[in-house]
Amino acid sequence: MTPLEFDQHHLWHPYTNVTKPGPTFVVKEAEGVWLTLDDGTRIIDAMSSWWSTIHGHRHPTITKDVHDQLDRLPHVMFGGLTHDPAIELGRRLLDLAPDTMQRIFYCDSGSVSVEVALKMAVQYQVSLGRPARCEFATIRQGYHGDTWKAMSVCDPVTGMHHLFTGALSIQHFVDRPPIAIDADWSDDPARNGLGALEALLTENQDRIAALILEPVVQGTGGMYFYHPEYLNRARALCDAHDIVLIFDEIATGFGRTGQMFATDHTSVQPDILCLGKAITGGTMSFATTMTNEKIAEGIGGGDPGLFMHGPTFMANPLACAAAGASLSLLQRGDWQGQVAAIEAQLRAELAPARALPGVADVRVLGAIGVIEMDHVVSADIAHGHCKEMGVFLRPFGKKIYTMPPFVTSPDELRQITAAMLHLAKVL
Numbered sequence: 353m354t355p356l357e358f359d360q361h362h363l364w365h366p367y368t369n370v371t372k373p374g375p376t377f378v379v380k381e382a383e384g385v386w387l388t389l390d391d392g393t394r395i396i397d398a399m400s401s402w403w404s405t406i407h408g409h410r411h412p413t414i415t416k417d418v419h420d421q422l423d424r425l426p427h428v429m430f431g432g433l434t435h436d437p438a439i440e441l442g443r444r445l446l447d448l449a450p451d452t453m454q455r456i457f458y459c460d461s462g463s464v465s466v467e468v469a470l471k472m473a474v475q476y477q478v479s480l481g482r483p484a485r486c487e488f489a490t491i492r493q494g495y496h497g498d499t500w501k502a503m504s505v506c507d508p509v510t511g512m513h514h515l516f517t518g519a520l521s522i523q524h525f526v527d528r529p530p531i532a533i534d535a536d537w538s539d540d541p542a543r544n545g546l547g548a549l550e551a552l553l554t555e556n557q558d559r560i561a562a563l564i565l566e567p568v569v570q571g572t573g574g575m576y577f578y579h580p581e582y583l584n585r586a587r588a589l590c591d592a593h594d595i596v597l598i599f600d601e602i603a604t605g606f607g608r609t610g611q612m613f614a615t616d617h618t619s620v621q622p623d624i625l626c627l628g629k630a631i632t633g634g635t636m637s638f639a640t641t642m643t644n645e646k647i648a649e650g651i652g653g654g655d656p657g658l659f660m661h662g663p664t665f666m667a668n669p670l671a672c673a674a675a676g677a678s679l680s681l682l683q684r685g686d687w688q689g690q691v692a693a694i695e696a697q698l699r700a701e702l703a704p705a706r707a708l709p710g711v712a713d714v715r716v717l718g719a720i721g722v723i724e725m726d727h728v729v730s731a732d733i734a735h736g737h738c739k740e741m742g743v744f745l746r747p748f749g750k751k752i753y754t755m756p757p758f759v760t761s762p763d764e765l766r767q768i769t770a771a772m773l774h775l776a777k778v779l
């Protein structure tokens with residue numbers, strides 16, 4: 353068996369049928385925006401490896417800090433012990449995050465960060481003597497991860513998890529915010545979606561611990577960009593009903609939307625913030641759940657006061673070192689100009705797709721470019737075009753999209769947009 357044959361016989365890939373493997377490239381090396389395949393072909397990683405490699409692959413600053421950490425302390429348990437990479441990363445997170453976010457829980461992956469956030473919300477409500485508040489409200493077409501409780505707040509129909517419906521907790525859903533980011537805001541609660549949200553929260557306030565949503569950008573659930581004013585109003589509704597507000601910024605955090613966090617498009621802050629994906633610059637799996645003092649003190653003042661979560665590899669020093677290095681690169685501030693330039697170029701170069709047959713919409717925000725087709729497209733067929741285009745794209749549903757690394761040059765980005773237009777014609 354060749355290595356690829358072994359892979360295709362034995363290894364499960366994300367969201368695939370292990371008995372009918374799809375086309376797969378063997379990647380030997382990566383540097384900057386480029387992947388080198390086993391036959392020597394170089395292709396641009398236009399997905400930032402699921403939105404994570406914002407500084408490109410193998411950024412020398414991150415690589416050096418991880419190497420140095422590997423030589424000193426690759427791992428130590430976090431119960432009763434601490435270390436410099438965790439503390440240093442914490443300082444950087446406090447510098448960058450919305451200022452009410454003061455307490456940091458380190459965890460292993462985005463889904464776990466969401467689990468932790470949901471647990472915190474329930475434990476907060478229990479601490480305040482409201483144990484019946486253990487359900488969640490959210491908006492449709494969201495995506496929050498693949499673990500059980502996270503799945504329960506994904507879109508119940510299109511969220512990839514509908515076959516588990518019978519095994520999931522029932523949550524409370526309203527339609528996604530109907531007003532898009534670039535449309536005019538309307539104060540009419542029947543038109544802006546807040547009438548439905550208010551009705552849901554009012555009717556179920558004795559049962560709902562928290563409202564969870566992806567602020568401004570719904571990622572995997574539809575690559576839809578909605579009006580930030582919705583979030584300002586949702587904050588007020590949560591305050592009125594003492595419902596915890598969770599922003600899942602696992603996709604949007606660290607500059608992707610043109611602001612450091614999508615929260616920064618609004619005039620409010622959440623009670624709990626989930627961060628992941630780009631946090632280590634795509635070096636390894638890691639995430640955090642941050643809270644304000646209200647949540648931390650609510651939990652701490654209750655019985656037992658301990659927050660009941662603690663993964664074995666919590667605050668792994670290698671991951672903290674990678675994240676600290678990635679955040680230090682963001683603190684230099686170059687990302688702002690880079691993302692603004694990417695946004696302008698994506699707008700200009702994707703606009704012609706609007707005129708193509710089969711294209712339903714073209715959307716750009718920050719370093720996110722989407723061509724939405726009027727039909728479902730095949731990632732496997734797209735795969736067949738990647739080498740000749742020199743660009744790795746992996747469409748899902750009706751969306752052909754890119755989330756390029758922030759360091760993508762204008763020439764490389766031109767190659768990506770040309771590939772997207774090509775796929776819009778052939779898929």
Ligand SMILES: *Cc1c(COP(=O)(O)O)cnc(C)c1O
Pocket residue numbers: 461462463464466495496497498566571572600601602603628629
């Ligand atoms: C990717 C994603 C998650 C899940 O993160 P994993 O690291 O894949 O577990 C959760 N929420 C959002 C918004 C995401 O984009």
